[in-house]
Amino acid sequence: MFTHSPRLCSAVTPLLGIVVLLATGCVSPVNVSTLDSHGRPDLTPHYNYRPQDLAERLGQDELIDTLERARRIEGVFPSRASGLYLEAAAQAHALITDRDVSVYDQALIVGELYNRAVAGYVRAAPPNRPDNRVVLDTAAPAWSDVAYFESYTPAADRRIEGMREHVVQCGAGAALIAYRPNLNAQPIEDLYPPEGIFRPLTAVLHFEDSEAPRLALYDPRQTDTIELRPPGGGDPVELDLAADYTAPYAELLARADELAALGFAAMIDPEKAQDRLGVHLLEPYDPDKTPLLMVHGLMSTPLTWIELTNAVRNDPALRDKYQVWHFLYPTAPCPFYSAYLLRDRLEATRRQLDPELDDFATQDIVVVGHSMGGILTRTLVSDSTDKCWSVAFTVPPEELEGDPEAIELMKNVYIYQHLPYVNRAIFVATPHRGSNLATDLIGQFGDSLVRLPASCVEKTIAIARLNRDKLTPEYGPYMLNGPPSSIRTLDPSSPASRAVDTNPIRPGVTYHSIIGTRTDDFPEVEGTSDGIVDYWSSHLEGAASEKLVPAGHNAHDHPEAVVEIKRILREHLESDHPERFADRR
Numbered sequence: 001m002f003t004h005s006p007r008l009c010s011a012v013t014p015l016l017g018i019v020v021l022l023a024t025g026c027v028s029p030v031n032v033s034t035l036d037s038h039g040r041p042d043l044t045p046h047y048n049y050r051p052q053d054l055a056e057r058l059g060q061d062e063l064i065d066t067l068e069r070a071r072r073i074e075g076v077f078p079s080r081a082s083g084l085y086l087e088a089a090a091q092a093h094a095l096i097t098d099r100d101v102s103v104y105d106q107a108l109i110v111g112e113l114y115n116r117a118v119a120g121y122v123r124a125a126p127p128n129r130p131d132n133r134v135v136l137d138t139a140a141p142a143w144s145d146v147a148y149f150e151s152y153t154p155a156a157d158r159r160i161e162g163m164r165e166h167v168v169q170c171g172a173g174a175a176l177i178a179y180r181p182n183l184n185a186q187p188i189e190d191l192y193p194p195e196g197i198f199r200p201l202t203a204v205l206h207f208e209d210s211e212a213p214r215l216a217l218y219d220p221r222q223t224d225t226i227e228l229r230p231p232g233g234g235d236p237v238e239l240d241l242a243a244d245y246t247a248p249y250a251e252l253l254a255r256a257d258e259l260a261a262l263g264f265a266a267m268i269d270p271e272k273a274q275d276r277l278g279v280h281l282l283e284p285y286d287p288d289k290t291p292l293l294m295v296h297g298l299m300s301t302p303l304t305w306i307e308l309t310n311a312v313r314n315d316p317a318l319r320d321k322y323q324v325w326h327f328l329y330p331t332a333p334c335p336f337y338s339a340y341l342l343r344d345r346l347e348a349t350r351r352q353l354d355p356e357l358d359d360f361a362t363q364d365i366v367v368v369g370h371s372m373g374g375i376l377t378r379t380l381v382s383d384s385t386d387k388c389w390s391v392a393f394t395v396p397p398e399e400l401e402g403d404p405e406a407i408e409l410m411k412n413v414y415i416y417q418h419l420p421y422v423n424r425a426i427f428v429a430t431p432h433r434g435s436n437l438a439t440d441l442i443g444q445f446g447d448s449l450v451r452l453p454a455s456c457v458e459k460t461i462a463i464a465r466l467n468r469d470k471l472t473p474e475y476g477p478y479m480l481n482g483p484p485s486s487i488r489t490l491d492p493s494s495p496a497s498r499a500v501d502t503n504p505i506r507p508g509v510t511y512h513s514i515i516g517t518r519t520d521d522f523p524e525v526e527g528t529s530d531g532i533v534d535y536w537s538s539h540l541e542g543a544a545s546e547k548l549v550p551a552g553h554n555a556h557d558h559p560e561a562v563v564e565i566k567r568i569l570r571e572h573l574e575s576d577h578p579e580r581f582a583d584r585r
Helices: 051-058 061-073 078-096 103-124 187-191 246-254 257-268 270-276 302-314 316-321 335-353 372-380 404-414 441-449 454-466 476-480 495-502 559-576 578-584
Strands: 002-004 031-034 151-154 158-161 166-169 174-180 197-206 214-218 225-228 237-240 278-281 290-295 322-328 365-370 422-428 510-516 545-549
Touching (some): 031 246, 078 197, 166 246, 174 246, 197 246, 290 302, 290 372, 290 559, 335 372, 335 404, 335 495, 372 422, 372 495, 404 454, 454 476, 510 559
Parallel strands (some): 365 422
Antiparallel strands (some): 031 158, 174 197, 197 214, 278 322
């Protein structure tokens, strides 16, 4: 496995210079550009040598010359080029399956010649275009529906900038980026990002049949190894399957300009996030994998989880046992309302994916929340009893006057029960007891910018005005003008903040804290701060672990935090589901 680590690019727009102190920050989209991978090992982690450099080492001048001729004419005569790539792949295939070739030379031939030839063939003759020179393998475990994707791009033809880690799984085949626009043609596609559907696939050309080569597309998440058989029979050679899990994700992120701006835009106008509100899947639903649900913080989007998402997808043990889900929501409303949206959309997603609710995946969910996302996460693993309702009203819901639908909304927002299928929670830089910055000039400025969902405001005001004598003195004035914003709720003296903090996390839930300190040198833990949230607000008694990282409020993005979250995820497999982890030790 080869690791390429370009420097992480992150930026905050000038407009957010002040307000960002209250936010989780924004992550600039990843940049992906096209490159000529032929003979350019310095630009891609897929290749280590130039084909020309192998001529003397392997004595395969004819094979290498065939590859170079194909590359020269590929843009002008793709049909002729694809034929030459087939010839080169066949020659490399014969060498790979020759038992007289050393294991070292075999690895060089696979990685530098065979894989380049297969990638070239796919470029010149994409799998979704008929080619009578090859037989398309549609049998399991190969990917059978080649028409599903609009394009198949060799991952080696992409230069990725803006991601800390680019991990390539070395092996046989050309790692591909399969893409199709998200047209919501199937119900499941409603849960995929609107930027498009991207999947890692790997193309392999088999030449065991002398009449026609066989092209197979494998899903590397389902297939670890493949067999190449000598033409005319003989013992097969078993090889690891090549894969690239970073490149498809990077292609998705490169199209996320609109999403990158949504964190701030949705604070000003929550309706801008309405179409994207909900749980989003990055890969097909797997009933046997534990969902890892990531919940972003104030004035942010799922883009804040780029490094953690990529790290989980690049780790074989975690990739095999977890599927990443993201929750996107407008962050202007108070956490009570946003937490209601999270519970509602998560439950709807579970029922859409598993109507009978009997899959392993829908019964075992791990949630990681950053900043305000941690407050939302806490409501998933605790019960409000009557504490949160009593923040706003002095009587039970049954004694309120007004529209039953509006009263029902109030109940759903302020009265909640834990979700029994959320078994582990990770809180990162979470202001469980608020932040003092919510009350200073920066907080007041941020609060002046936010707008709340119109329907929520209208229903809240209507109920409040009909029940003035049933409102609490502290919270009532807010209700008469609409619910408070998320920033105002983060005031440590806010009754809402105190109510959430006094609701204990239910027994049986394992929870962890990751806290930023801004420095490695902190003489007194209690006095540390990530610049936004102080330690006294982030600390939780009873946590299974507490990790301090030398980071600011974007602690979830720090390499030490990513390593810690991966450790926790492994712990979840080992302690709660040891049988599911045993085969990946």
